[in-house]
Amino acid sequence: MAQQPKKSTTDGPSPRTLLLYAGLAVVAAALLFAAFGLESDTGPTLEEVAGDPTIEGxxxxxxxxxxxxxVGTTAPVVxxxxxxxxxxxIGDAEAEMIVFLASWCPACQAELPELVEWMEGGGLPDGVELTAVSTGLDPNRPPWPPEGWLIDRGGYNGDVLVDDADGSVAAAYGLSGTPFWVVLQDGQVVARAAGQLGMDQVGSIAQSIAP
Incomplete structure (x- = not known):
């Protein structure tokens, strides 16, 4: 009678055993993450980023x-x-341009590098202040936090005012979309515009209000 072939002693672990090993590895990794605080970094909370501005007017x-x-009315002072x-x-300078930016806004993302290049090239006239208001704060809409997008990666080095979590500053200035530009002279509204502006237009406006 023919002998049955012997089962190889070099066979690897069964699929069931492999699954067991994998499950144990996942559990061990989870325990390590919990023990050493290695959970993924989601960045600062909304409360940690949002400002607490006061609005008068x-x-x-x-x-x-x-x-x-x-146009022609007095803007609130923030x-x-x-x-x-x-x-x-914002709202109390002799000549002032304010741009409201949201980090998740595609038009803002397109406008920021143009604005930075324009400012670095000396486009902003002497005597004209420009402030970026970081608004639309939402940790669920990347990139987050907005400081990283605007300053660390965006390269913006001008004045910044951080809106509160409710967008109160944006609401006070009548924002209808982002980017949102507000031009003031002696606290009076000269112009407002929603949407991306070319730097030629921004430069012309800045020159028109320069003291």
Whole structure:
């Protein structure tokens, strides 16, 4: 009678055993992460990033299509801070341009490098202040946090005011979309615009209000 072939002694572990090993490895990794705090870094919370600005004065109406009823009216004065907590104020300068930016906004992402290049090239006239208001804060909409997008990677080195979690500064200035530009002279609204502007246009506006 023919002998049955002997089962090889070099056979690897069974699929069931491999699954068991894999499960144990996952559990062990989870325990290590929990023990040593190696969970993924999701960045700062909304509360840690959001500002706490104070707003004085009448809020501006939301920018409509067509003629802007806010032109010639007094803009609210906002006292807040930048990402480092240093004080920043908008609405009280002799000549001022304010741009509201949201880190997740595609048009803002396209405009930022053009704005940075324009400023670095000396486009902003003497006597004209330009402040970027970081608004639309949302940790669920990347890139987050906005400081990384605007300053660390974006290269913006001008004045910054951080809006609160409710977008109160944006609402006070009648924001209708981002980017949102507000031009002031002696606290009076000269112009507002929603959407991306070319730097030639921004430069012309800046020159028109320069003291």
């Amino acid at each position: 009448e809020v501006l109406p939301v920018l409509p299509e067509g003629e802007d009823p806010a 006292a807040g801070a930048d990402f480092d907590g240093d004080p920043t104020t």
